[in-house]
Amino acid sequence: MQYRNRFPTGIFRAAMTASLLTFPKGGVHPSESKDLTAQLPIETLPIPDELDILLSQHFGAPASAVVKKKAEVSEGDIIGEVEAGLGAPIHASVTGQIKAISTAAHPVSVSAESITIRTDPDASAREYEPCDWKTLSRDDLLAKIKDAGIVGIGGAGFPTHVKLAPPSEAGVDTLILNGAECEPYLTTDHRLMLEHPQKVIEGAEIILSVLEIQDCRIGVESNKGDAIETLGQAARDNAAKGGPRITIDTLEVKYPQGSEKQLIQSITGRRVPGFGLPFDVKVIVQNVGTAAAIYDAVVLGKPLYEKVITISGRGIRRPANLQVKIGTRLRDIVDYLGGTTPELAKVVMGGPMMGFAVPTLDIPMTKTTSGVLFLAEDEIDTRPHSQCIRCGWCLDACPMGLSPNEIGIYVEAGRAEDTSQFGLFECFECGSCAFVCPAKRPLVQFIRLAKMKAKK
Numbered sequence: 001m002q003y004r005n006r007f008p009t010g011i012f013r014a015a016m017t018a019s020l021l022t023f024p025k026g027g028v029h030p031s032e033s034k035d036l037t038a039q040l041p042i043e044t045l046p047i048p049d050e051l052d053i054l055l056s057q058h059f060g061a062p063a064s065a066v067v068k069k070k071a072e073v074s075e076g077d078i079i080g081e082v083e084a085g086l087g088a089p090i091h092a093s094v095t096g097q098i099k100a101i102s103t104a105a106h107p108v109s110v111s112a113e114s115i116t117i118r119t120d121p122d123a124s125a126r127e128y129e130p131c132d133w134k135t136l137s138r139d140d141l142l143a144k145i146k147d148a149g150i151v152g153i154g155g156a157g158f159p160t161h162v163k164l165a166p167p168s169e170a171g172v173d174t175l176i177l178n179g180a181e182c183e184p185y186l187t188t189d190h191r192l193m194l195e196h197p198q199k200v201i202e203g204a205e206i207i208l209s210v211l212e213i214q215d216c217r218i219g220v221e222s223n224k225g226d227a228i229e230t231l232g233q234a235a236r237d238n239a240a241k242g243g244p245r246i247t248i249d250t251l252e253v254k255y256p257q258g259s260e261k262q263l264i265q266s267i268t269g270r271r272v273p274g275f276g277l278p279f280d281v282k283v284i285v286q287n288v289g290t291a292a293a294i295y296d297a298v299v300l301g302k303p304l305y306e307k308v309i310t311i312s313g314r315g316i317r318r319p320a321n322l323q324v325k326i327g328t329r330l331r332d333i334v335d336y337l338g339g340t341t342p343e344l345a346k347v348v349m350g351g352p353m354m355g356f357a358v359p360t361l362d363i364p365m366t367k368t369t370s371g372v373l374f375l376a377e378d379e380i381d382t383r384p385h386s387q388c389i390r391c392g393w394c395l396d397a398c399p400m401g402l403s404p405n406e407i408g409i410y411v412e413a414g415r416a417e418d419t420s421q422f423g424l425f426e427c428f429e430c431g432s433c434a435f436v437c438p439a440k441r442p443l444v445q446f447i448r449l450a451k452m453k454a455k456k
Contacts (some may be wrong), residue, residue, distance in 0.1 A: 027257070041195065043323070050363065060158075068098060074092065133206060141298055173282045180257045183352065184371070205246075208244050209290060263285060306325050313374035318338050393437065407446055407450055
């Protein structure tokens, strides 16, 4: 957990927000820091000379290269496929020549196999013609989503075509689109909902058609009033044309409001059981960015090879919301934005609560990259941690009702394998516990270590 706790306890106080939807247990309220980019329109990053496209950027088995060195590829061509197991295809994000098939830096796995493409500077951008998707069958829609390599943009990158095919006995009756974007600094979903509401709404309609249901709820935190209004108007316009019922639900500004299980409870009141999945309570959740990507895939036939990310923090010369080609190196983004400031202290891939600090600017962007933060000294907390003082704040803050303090104590005692009794594997590492800890204990790191030890 990288973020500085600017509140005495950090535990969320819900005064004056009783009319807004939220989950009942735990949660915190970090300083939002979204003002750096919330009003900045999405801009397109110029295509760099080279890109490193990772073959491991989704949940499941990594893709294998299906191209050779020196081969010519065009924008949108498949260059990586998963031969067996869960996964999604990888596409060339530019037209050019395969320079190398080797390894590149990875934000989580340190390094992974990648395909380096040298861009053809004279190539024109690929053009796509819209189709009438309503003439397609459910199987055809799923095939388009699968072939486009769509994965969950807002999370671990779970292949979307698998998520949209729940067991028939589940009886799914509700689709929830996640537009909460509760992580501080990040504003990509906000700008997407504001600038491309029709993509989100029609993407939702496509998902409803695949699931063969009629009810869609879109959860958006109340700090995005302009997006709520714009998205609501798009939903009303769509309904006036005979579209399905799509409701915009306003949520409290509360972290981790965008977590799948918490979002479901906030909007429907249904509680996903321990170790359960959303379809266990008849719900499917998708990110608003994933819905927009589904629109591109189904209506335009465009694979997922570019996305919008937030570049923010006081350690970058010019914060921005950028549309980038997947495979773009962080170094090229930094150069485009004027470089870093002398105050830069840490670079974090993702949000400050659940992101990962990275040691290099040579890391390429992936399908699941939501943002990159360049944090200055006054935006992070570098104080050393101390022993647990048994204050219980982490117990109050944990949205899952777990005991992160006990997990940390057991890990320090060399008994990490005995921590499952404290709900270890129900933890989704949101960082709320570490955020409120007055002793600054690295509870998320303790939990990750405990999971590794327990699995062995």
